[in-house]
Each structure stands twice: as structure tokens, then as C-alpha cells.
Amino acid sequence: MLAILQKAGRxxxxxxxxxxxxxxxxxxxxxxxxxxLTIFFCWIILISGIWLLIFFRTxxxxxxxxxxxxxxxxxxxxxxxRSLHRYASDGAIxxxxxxxxxxFSFDTxxxxxxxxxxxxxxxxxxxxxxxxxxxxLVWDELAQYVAITSAELLxxxxxxxxxxxxxxxxxxxxxDRFFTLMAFLHLIGLPIFLVFGxxxxxxRLSRASINPPRRLMxxxxxxxxxxxxxxxxxxxxxxxxxxxxQSLELDWFxxxxxxxxxxxxxxxxWLLLVGISALIVIAPWLPRQKTRQAATVNxxxxxxxxxxxxDCPYSAIQMSPRSDGLKxxxxxxxxxxxxxxxxxxxxxxxxxxxxxxxxxxxPGIDLQDLPAAAIRESMLAxxxxxxxxxxxxxxxxxxxxxxxxxKNAGEAFVEVECMGQIPPSFIDFCLSRSFAxxxxxxxxxxxxxxxxxxxxxxxxxxxxxxDPRLRKRIDDRRIAAAWCDFPQHAGRVxxxxxxxxxxxxxxxxxxxxxxx
Amino acid sequence: xxxxxxQAMAFGLFVTILGVFSVxxxxxxxxxxEAIVSLTFSHAAQRVGExxxxxxxxxxxxxPNMRKPDECPRERHEIYVEMHLDDxxxxxxxxxxxxxxxxxxxxxxxxxxxxAGDYALFVGMNDSxxxxxxxxxxxxxxxxxxxxxxxxxxxxxxxAFVIE
Numbered sequence: 001m002l003a004i005l006q007k008a009g010r011x012x013x014x015x016x017x018x019x020x021x022x023x024x025x026x027x028x029x030x031x032x033x034x035x036x037l038t039i040f041f042c043w044i045i046l047i048s049g050i051w052l053l054i055f056f057r058t059x060x061x062x063x064x065x066x067x068x069x070x071x072x073x074x075x076x077x078x079x080x081x082r083s084l085h086r087y088a089s090d091g092a093i094x095x096x097x098x099x100x101x102x103x104f105s106f107d108t109x110x111x112x113x114x115x116x117x118x119x120x121x122x123x124x125x126x127x128x129x130x131x132x133x134x135x136x137l138v139w140d141e142l143a144q145y146v147a148i149t150s151a152e153l154l155x156x157x158x159x160x161x162x163x164x165x166x167x168x169x170x171x172x173x174x175x176d177r178f179f180t181l182m183a184f185l186h187l188i189g190l191p192i193f194l195v196f197g198x199x200x201x202x203x204r205l206s207r208a209s210i211n212p213p214r215r216l217m218x219x220x221x222x223x224x225x226x227x228x229x230x231x232x233x234x235x236x237x238x239x240x241x242x243x244x245x246q247s248l249e250l251d252w253f254x255x256x257x258x259x260x261x262x263x264x265x266x267x268x269x270w271l272l273l274v275g276i277s278a279l280i281v282i283a284p285w286l287p288r289q290k291t292r293q294a295a296t297v298n299x300x301x302x303x304x305x306x307x308x309x310x311d312c313p314y315s316a317i318q319m320s321p322r323s324d325g326l327k328x329x330x331x332x333x334x335x336x337x338x339x340x341x342x343x344x345x346x347x348x349x350x351x352x353x354x355x356x357x358x359x360x361x362x363p364g365i366d367l368q369d370l371p372a373a374a375i376r377e378s379m380l381a382x383x384x385x386x387x388x389x390x391x392x393x394x395x396x397x398x399x400x401x402x403x404x405x406x407k408n409a410g411e412a413f414v415e416v417e418c419m420g421q422i423p424p425s426f427i428d429f430c431l432s433r434s435f436a437x438x439x440x441x442x443x444x445x446x447x448x449x450x451x452x453x454x455x456x457x458x459x460x461x462x463x464x465x466x467d468p469r470l471r472k473r474i475d476d477r478r479i480a481a482a483w484c485d486f487p488q489h490a491g492r493v494x495x496x497x498x499x500x501x502x503x504x505x506x507x508x509x510x511x512x513x514x515x516x
Numbered sequence: 517x518x519x520x521x522x523q524a525m526a527f528g529l530f531v532t533i534l535g536v537f538s539v540x541x542x543x544x545x546x547x548x549x550e551a552i553v554s555l556t557f558s559h560a561a562q563r564v565g566e567x568x569x570x571x572x573x574x575x576x577x578x579x580p581n582m583r584k585p586d587e588c589p590r591e592r593h594e595i596y597v598e599m600h601l602d603d604x605x606x607x608x609x610x611x612x613x614x615x616x617x618x619x620x621x622x623x624x625x626x627x628x629x630x631x632a633g634d635y636a637l638f639v640g641m642n643d644s645x646x647x648x649x650x651x652x653x654x655x656x657x658x659x660x661x662x663x664x665x666x667x668x669x670x671x672x673x674x675x676a677f678v679i680e
Binding site: 018024025030056077087090145148152161166169224230233245246248249250251252262305388432481 | 522525531535538544677
């Protein structure tokens, strides 16, 4: 059931992701930066909010007029700031839900990654609370509706005595102090908790993407500015407690649940919202992901170079003072509770070299379930089955659609946990020893990398931007990569391999004997 | 050039979604000929038992800061409220007193959608626990205009319903 839902999710996302990746490139595609885009929206909200605050008056009579002044008389700045404030807030909701859906569809929320998932849930509630209190402050008819409905919802919580909603039925019942309270919540209280929540959310991630690429930021800001000029945010009529609202322009991003409070009842709305939130929070254990053994350090081969710690996407490796008396200063120590067994550390380890002939292939850090030696064995076995003039050896991420496709097509390939598990020396080994004429990497896209950074690190290692780098003797034309994480990619890998085969330079006419 | 066009289209689609769903579709709360009648108040009902005057001996036995002349049971009755429009019952509710000792106020809050027009409004409350009748009543002929919010409350000082 879960697999079907996730596949359907990936299919849906694929329709968005593929054209976006084509337009923005695989690295700068907005789908790679949904979390960071949300934080960028928060920056826009903060800066525009500071401008609005300067002119905002926290009183029953002053709130509406001050916002109207900003919108009408100071439209060229205050009006644009207000529009940016609203549209960036709406944008944040959109990116948040895409972010959640993306993580669910790619199954990157279970197992040892539960922490980031469940700490995201309070953030969603806080963002909604911020948006709702923001609409409250404008004190137009929408604010009146938001105030009454929010109060009716809060009245349903049994910890409150008296009816809060009764305060919004007559003008006399409302006081200026109420606006001071709402302004405090909207401007100080909730934002402080939000910042703390964001810190907690990315606490267990190494190199968490906080800022999107500059071009993406510039484009997003420009797009919001254009929207603000063409379609500026405006207030509805001033709140009047003597009148009942008949029709409203609702911001459906924030207020989609509010009509349900009238259609059903506040209690049922709470049940729905809390139920959905609870389901999301326990989702990492529905069902529990099989845990694999954490990576282990082989101290005899660890020289304390720190590359594994630098490359680990989950901060699961720490460098500690040497404990075995060898001449190196530090040694890698794996924190099993954080290790997701992706093998990216193995790909970073300079001792994970398949060229070793006199000693067994035991790198400084290795996976128990799929050690480097086993990958070398698979690689040699796959290479031995290659024939023809332009032999291509493929590597595929475990669980990707490419594995099934390559298997069905009878292509020789090596299955790895993550493409980041392949040290560049393995590619060097294949090509320089002429086990193959080309190496094809059927990897996840950078945004869909199951282990966050595997695809990115692999790309940088092969392009010689990051240690361990691919040796310069390797002709780049003999390496190709394809994305295989979306169901839409199914059926395309073989075509891409064939296209790669055609584009290969002359075959490597060297010994084809596979070393034992 | 194609990529820039693609990016422009992506941003365009994104802001179109934002612009459209931040105000559309309209949400209709009331039909054009409807109004709202809101009944809301908090009221401490009568106590379940009579207060008893303490004797001087009993007062002397108490610490000086706790010498109150009367001893009253804490618990209060529930509130029962009915509202009628043209003799048609439109709302009835029982509200328990708040608090662990059931000694606080009972809360009534209800917003009702009513067709606009002329009505004879009646509201009654029983807070004494007696089986029949109302301890407080309010009557008024009202004209509800479309989109009006008529608020009915209970003034605890005047011990009377206020219809405004």
C-alpha cells in the first residue's frame, strides 16, 4: 500500500520535476530547494513585515486605516511590501506541502530520518498560526471572519473558560489591547519559536540547504514583485461587528479549513486537523523501515583524513582523537543512531581502492551489508559478461527503477546502495584496466537522491571538484549519468545507454581478460 | 533561450497559482436574504443549596482570615436557555457550570443563520434548577435585515437580556 502511494506520488511529482529540471538544470531546479525556498520566503516575509510594522497601528480604529494607507497612498512601496508579504506567505505554504509530499514520495522520512520529519510538523502549525494572525491584524471583513471562526475553534478546546468568540460579536466588546496581543504573537512570539523550530528541523542534517541558488532567489523575488504590481494585495471592507459577512475572498492557502467549521463543527475540524497531523507524525513507523547495520570503521586502514565525516549527509561520523596508537591525529567514529547506511562515506574514503592486489579490499570505513569488496566482485563479474566493441558497465542505485530495467534487458550492471558509494577509483579501475569502454551511472537526480548528497558528491568527484577526485587520465567522454528516480524515467535507461554507446570514442583495445 | 523561456513559464505558473488561490473562489457565508442571530453570554447560575449563617462559636473556631459570615455550597445549577422566533423554537441548550467544583459560570454561544424579516423574538433562561418555567425572559419584536448580525446577550448586573 505504502509503495503504491509513494510510486503514485513520484509519478505526480515527475510531471512537475522533469520540465523544471529541463528549464533550471538539475542542480538549480526548485524541487531541489523546496525547504530552502520556504526559508527564502520567510526572509521576504520578515523584511516586508518590518516595513509594514513601521506604519501599522495596533488599535481597533487604527489597524485598518494604517493598512489602507500603506496599500493606497504608499502603494509604490508599502503596497508592494504588503503584497510581497502576502504572496511570500502563500508561497511558503505551497513549498512546505510540496516538500512534505516530496519526502513522502521518495521515502526519505522513515528509519533514522524520523527526527527531521516529525520536527517539521510543529513548523507547519506555526506557519499557519503566523498567517492566520497576520490576516487578523488587517481588521477588514476577512479579519472579522478569521477572528470569529478562530475564536469558535479555540472555544472548542476545553482548557479555555468563557467564550472567546463572544468578544467579536459587538464593536464594544473589542479593545485595543487585543491588537497588541495579536501583534505580539505575529511579530515576536511565533517567529521566535519558528526560528528555533527550523534550527531543530535541520539539526541532524549536514550541509542543510538553507539558501536556494542565487538565480532561483532572484527569479522568485522578481516573479513575486511582478505579481505584486499586477495584482496587489488589498483589504476587503472594514470590519463591522453589526454586519454578518455574506461573501468573502478567502486565502485558500491558509484558510481552507475554516469553511469546514461552519459546514461541520469546530470539534470535527479539530479532529480532522489533529488526526492528519498525528498521522503524519507517526508515518515514519507505518511501517517501520528495516534497519541495516551502520557503517563500521576499520581502524587499521583509517588515516583520519576526515573526508567521510565531511561527506556524510546525516552528521553520523565524528572525528575523535586516535585510540589505537597509530601516527594519525584522529580517527573516524560512526554514530549508529544517525547512520542510514548509505555508503557515501565509503565513496569518500581514499583507501577504498579496487587497485589493491596484494591485500584484501578493506577500506577505512565500510558498509556491512554491501562492502566495497563485494562491489568490486560484482563489478568484475559484470565486466566479464560484457562483449562487443563498445562495452558499457553500468552502476545503479538500489531500489531505483533502473535496476529492474537493466535486469530485464539483460544488461551487465552493478547495484550499489547509493551512487555516492562508488569511489572514483572504481571507475578509473574499470576504464584504465579496460574492463569496459564506458561507465554508465544510473543515479537518482540531485533532488531525488535518496540519501540527499550522493548524486551531488558523485558528480563533483567525477568532475574533479571534490576529493577523492577522478584521475585525469580518464577520458570524461567515457562516463555518462542518467536520472532514474521518477517512474517516468522507466523504459528510458536502455535508450540512454544505447545513445551513450553510440557517442563513445573508439573502444579501449586492451586486455579484456578479467582479473580474478 | 529555451531555458529562460521555460524558467519564465515556471515562475509565471507559480505566481499565477499564488495570485488566484489567495482570493478565489469566493466563499459565500450567507445567502442574500439571510441574517445572523448570535446568542452569547456567560452567567453564574444559582447555587444548588441555601447559604447558612455561621454562629459566633463557629466563626471563632476559624482562623481570622477565613471568617466569612455565611457558608454556601460551591456547586451551581446548570443553565437552560431557549430562543423562539414567532413561537418557533430555534435554539435550546443546557450549559454546565465551569470548574472542577462546578462553581463557575456557564457559557452559552451560538450563531444562527435566519431568513431576514420581522420576528417576535423570545429568549428565556432557567438558572435555578426548577423543573419548569424561566427565571429570566426577554421579548422584543425585531426586524432582521439581510446581512445583519443581531446579538442577544444577558446583562448580569441588570439581570436582563439585551437584544441589540
